[in-house]
Amino acid sequence: MMKHFLVLLCCLCTFHSYSQTALFIPSTITGTTFNLNIQTGTKTFFTGYTTPTYGVNGAFLAPTLIMNKWDSVNLNVTNNLPVTTTIHWHGFHVAPEYDGGPGQLIAPATTWTPSFRVLNGAGTYWYHPHGAGKTDLHVSKGIAGMIIVKDSVEAALPLPRTYGVDDIPLIIQSKAFDILRQIAIATEDDTVIMVNGTMKPYLDAPAQVIRFRMLNGSSLRSYLFGFTSNLPFKLIATDGGLLDTSVTLTRIRLSPGERVEILLNLTGMTGQTLYLKNFGTELPQGIYGADTVGKGVTTIPGYYANPLNGADYDIMRINVIAPVSGALFTMPSSLATLSPWAVASADTIRTLSFDPATASDSSTYAEGPFVMNGAHFAMDTVNIITHLNNTEIWKLVNHTKVAHPFHIHDVQFYVVDINGMPPLPSERGKKDVVLVMPGDSVRFITRFEDFASETIPYMYHCHLLHHEDDGMMGQFIVSPYPEKVMNVENHVDLKLYPNPAIQLLNIDLIGTSAGRPTEFAVYDLFGGKMHTDYLIKKASIDVSGWTKGIYFISLFANGDVIHGAFIVE
Ligand code: C2O
Ligand code: CU
Numbered sequence: 001m002m003k004h005f006l007v008l009l010c011c012l013c014t015f016h017s018y019s020q021t022a023l024f025i026p027s028t029i030t031g032t033t034f035n036l037n038i039q040t041g042t043k044t045f046f047t048g049y050t051t052p053t054y055g056v057n058g059a060f061l062a063p064t065l066i067m068n069k070w071d072s073v074n075l076n077v078t079n080n081l082p083v084t085t086t087i088h089w090h091g092f093h094v095a096p097e098y099d100g101g102p103g104q105l106i107a108p109a110t111t112w113t114p115s116f117r118v119l120n121g122a123g124t125y126w127y128h129p130h131g132a133g134k135t136d137l138h139v140s141k142g143i144a145g146m147i148i149v150k151d152s153v154e155a156a157l158p159l160p161r162t163y164g165v166d167d168i169p170l171i172i173q174s175k176a177f178d179i180l181r182q183i184a185i186a187t188e189d190d191t192v193i194m195v196n197g198t199m200k201p202y203l204d205a206p207a208q209v210i211r212f213r214m215l216n217g218s219s220l221r222s223y224l225f226g227f228t229s230n231l232p233f234k235l236i237a238t239d240g241g242l243l244d245t246s247v248t249l250t251r252i253r254l255s256p257g258e259r260v261e262i263l264l265n266l267t268g269m270t271g272q273t274l275y276l277k278n279f280g281t282e283l284p285q286g287i288y289g290a291d292t293v294g295k296g297v298t299t300i301p302g303y304y305a306n307p308l309n310g311a312d313y314d315i316m317r318i319n320v321i322a323p324v325s326g327a328l329f330t331m332p333s334s335l336a337t338l339s340p341w342a343v344a345s346a347d348t349i350r351t352l353s354f355d356p357a358t359a360s361d362s363s364t365y366a367e368g369p370f371v372m373n374g375a376h377f378a379m380d381t382v383n384i385i386t387h388l389n390n391t392e393i394w395k396l397v398n399h400t401k402v403a404h405p406f407h408i409h410d411v412q413f414y415v416v417d418i419n420g421m422p423p424l425p426s427e428r429g430k431k432d433v434v435l436v437m438p439g440d441s442v443r444f445i446t447r448f449e450d451f452a453s454e455t456i457p458y459m460y461h462c463h464l465l466h467h468e469d470d471g472m473m474g475q476f477i478v479s480p481y482p483e484k485v486m487n488v489e490n491h492v493d494l495k496l497y498p499n500p501a502i503q504l505l506n507i508d509l510i511g512t513s514a515g516r517p518t519e520f521a522v523y524d525l526f527g528g529k530m531h532t533d534y535l536i537k538k539a540s541i542d543v544s545g546w547t548k549g550i551y552f553i554s555l556f557a558n559g560d561v562i563h564g565a566f567i568v569e
């Protein structure tokens with residue numbers, strides 16, 4: 001009790017004495033060649049203490065990489081650390097050998113040289129280490145940088161895009177320091193909040209529309225961001241880029257790994273001061289950062305001693321200054337065109353269950369370690385084999401008492417539903433991280449396009465870095481061979497005739513699968529959609545004029561996907 005009281009007291013006084021440090025804006029690298037030198041350094045975060053750090057091209061954090069969609073980029077990543085590390089391009093759609101997971105280790109004094117074409121749309125991505133068991137340590141010590149992708153869709157919109165002036169990168173991280181002010185990991189003492197490595201920063205922002213690119217680069221902590229007086233803002237982008245329409249909000253939740261872009265209209269506010277705030281009192285229980293985690297069982301040790309949990313506090317002061325030339329004063333509502341995959345087009349549904357590693361001990365329901373489908377991460381184990389051009393629904397089911405931000409490499413996805421309910425408008429954009437609440441079941445849909453390998457896997461994992469390092473991670477391979485060719489046997493409830501078909505193909509649905517209207521889709525070998533329609537029991541389609549070859553049909557019945565294949569001659 002005594003300890004609790006002292007901690008609270010000391011935190012109250014630090015919150016009131018808001019310091020005068022200008023927000024650090026990371027430098028940028030543009031063009032198509034990116035030279036990144038990972039190095040050790042030191043910083044003085046606390047007067048009288050030297051804190052050893054890691055950084056890229058500097059002592060702490062990393063430069064912002066600005067890339068254009070469709071450019072072929074070359075990255076020269078030199079590891080000057082005394083230890084092996086990796087660099088992963090979080091959110092990027094790249095070949096598995098360039099993804100920078102634990103399979104692409106960079107030994108000390110060596111240079112890794114991935115090169116790839118930028119296929120992602122305009123958006124805010126990031127890069128950070130991903131070595132097996134070492135992600136938390138290397139990220140916490142300072143290796144984290146933003147990647148901004150530009151494209152012609154974004155360029156045509158009236159959006160603020162002057163970096164550091166009206167387009168501001170905000171890398172928000174909580175950190176733990178030990179008694180000697182060394183950065184500590186895998187602890188619940190993350191009592192220090194930094195934005196771009198700056199503690200208690202202020203930002204001079206012009207009285208016009210400004211854009212914040214927000215990245216939660218924290219190891220464990222989620223935030224519910226908002227502004228003084230509940231000033232509304234517009235959400236324009238999620239992890240994978242622009243929404244179709246902006247969404248007006250007063251709060252936005254960000255779990256580790258997630259990014260958003262928001263617009264804030266400061267027009268006419270010259271001379272005013274406001275704060276970017278965290279509203280931790282409003283975070284639902286179970287999220288790291290809420291007042292309780294693990295209700296009904298034991299909580300995470302040390303959780304309640306951390307004054308940031310379940311608290312509202314200021315993150316950054318914003319001093320509104322005079323507008324700059326070229327300012328925008330209105331916010332667009334219509335943005336990009338999104339085309340989520342149809343649920344009925346899914347080739348496969350997979351379930352991933354999050355469980356405590358030792359189910360018999362209820363204390364681990366909140367504390368971990370955690371596993372997915374019963375398995376710990378193992379370097380030599382491929383947990384899932386998908387197939388090139390598969391459209392898949394992944395169902396994430398959380399049986400633990402903690403919310404886990406699930407992240408998948410290679411692809412962006414769309415949330416289909418959360419406990420059967422459609423996602424909120426703010427959750428309908430492209431995502432690569434989704435927070436799965438305790439007891440919840442979240443389904444997303446994605447498609448594994450462009451890159452395949454029989455041997456090099458991609459990762460999926462919880463983005464709470466402590467959980468990831470503890471094994472809440474798996475590997476998947478995108479096989480170059482279509483699943484359907486390997487498995488051309490038709491489902492027993494599906495009759496396709498005549499086969500081969502020359503003019504008319506008849507589709508009969510029989511048995512327990514028949515009777516309810518169901519959407520079906522026909523694809524060619526490369527996943528191109530040939531035809532979609534509804535059927536209850538019978539349908540026929542005209543295939544005359546189709547290229548000769550194998551075609552696949554998939555439809556939903558009895559809550560499952562049913563496949564069939566036929567030949568057109
Ligand atoms: Cu941001 Cu696999 O990570
Ligand atoms: Cu990633």
Ligand code: CU
Nearest residue numbers: 404462464467
């Ligand atoms: Cu987790």
